[in-house]
């Protein structure tokens with residue numbers, strides 16, 4: 285999917301109810317998502333409500349990156365949904381020998397990762413799609429493309445592992 289970093293609108297602010305799956309969180313997402321769709325994107329990549337500098341989530345999914353060979357995902361705040369898929373993937377990463385890091389991820393971290401080639405994967409994580417591959421991230425109006433991924437990628441391997449657990453294979 286193609287995602288656009290949202291630097292104007294806000295899904296959830298710290299101190300609010302963004303961490304929970306409750307209906308009130310979703311109304312505010314419709315208009316910015318519609319605008320992003322009209323601009324040729326599939327989803328919005330939400331940033332923090334205060335400075336629009338740090339990544340929160342993508343649409344109604346948690347977001348994860350492979351950066352410098354580690355699985356990196358935003359550290360939970362009151363503005364980020366505490367998703368079970370996120371939690372499962374962090375757990376399974378250990379079985380797959382993948383180091384994990386939960387921390388604040390800035391737009392500059394992503395830009396640097398794209399420039400140095402150290403940002404190798406990006407994906408959304410949620411119950412519906414399990415893992416949703418991000419191919420392009422638009423930051424400050426510029427498209428940055430991720431490398432293509434294959435069956436050996438972390439996201440494909442962890443998706444398979446999680447699907448096997450869910451179906452009892």
Ligand SMILES: *Cc1c(COP(=O)(O)O)cnc(C)c1O
Pocket residue numbers: 305341343344345346365366367368369370409410411412
């Ligand atoms: C549902 C949802 C997620 C993913 O949560 P899961 O428990 O993995 O399904 C992430 N962010 C938002 C905003 C959601 O609504």
